[in-house]
Amino acid sequence: MPLDLDPSIIGREFDHTVYGPVEAEELVAFSRALGATRPEYIEPGAELVGHPTFPVRYKGRKFYPENLPATIDVRRGFDAGKDIQLGVPVRPGDMIDVRSTLHEVYEKTGRTGSMYFVVIRFTMTNQRGEMLAVIDNRFMHR
């Protein structure tokens, strides 16, 4: 079924959430769960930084905008992939500012019918305005 999409919602920010401050223990637990052994990822202290993928644990409080086409069943779907640009690492005490925009919506037709892909862009910065990560989260819905 063709998508009835209001083009003006593309690129529009629909959520802004700030998390933190990040605690050293959170950074260490995340890195250890990935099997990290580098001291800068697992030893609390002045040199401690988050694993580069630490920002993926954050998303907006509102995951999707409210005005997606009704043909997309947002209750059913799965994580189809991610594109991440990495900036400066997360450090203990950082605040994580997450701005969510609807980046792209598209349809693909396969053997089992139509699939709708919704790409949400999370732009994350710290309290100094430095870019932590830009994450395009691609979800697939039937």
Added chain:
Amino acid sequence: MAVPLRPSEVQEGDELPARELFLSKEQVRAYARAGGQWSPRFTDDEGARKEGLPGMITPGNMSLGLLVAMVEAWAGPGSVRRLGVTFRGLVLPDRTVRLCGAVTGKDERARTVELDVWLESDEGERLVIGTATVALA
């Protein structure tokens, strides 16, 4: 510990040292807890089956993190600038997976390389595929 690679040390077609690891359910649960993804599909076989899955699965974000760790072991900490992945199949815990990569291009001026990266099952099925841009020294 890996030291940052120099452009002269890298050629198109080079393969990264593959990493093989047994992903235990405990490790996946630890990631789900630390990664803010504590949900039955990532923590509990019975709960995952109720969602139509064969059992608990590994979060896609964890696969992403393991791929970055594999690249950093080769190119040095903080070297990954960009990573894009597609989740093609379920990564089931309590099995061995292999993390692999290969150099597909090199930009001498920008001092970066492009990689293909993937996570494959013990049977060689590529469950997560992607590309990465990595900074060199």
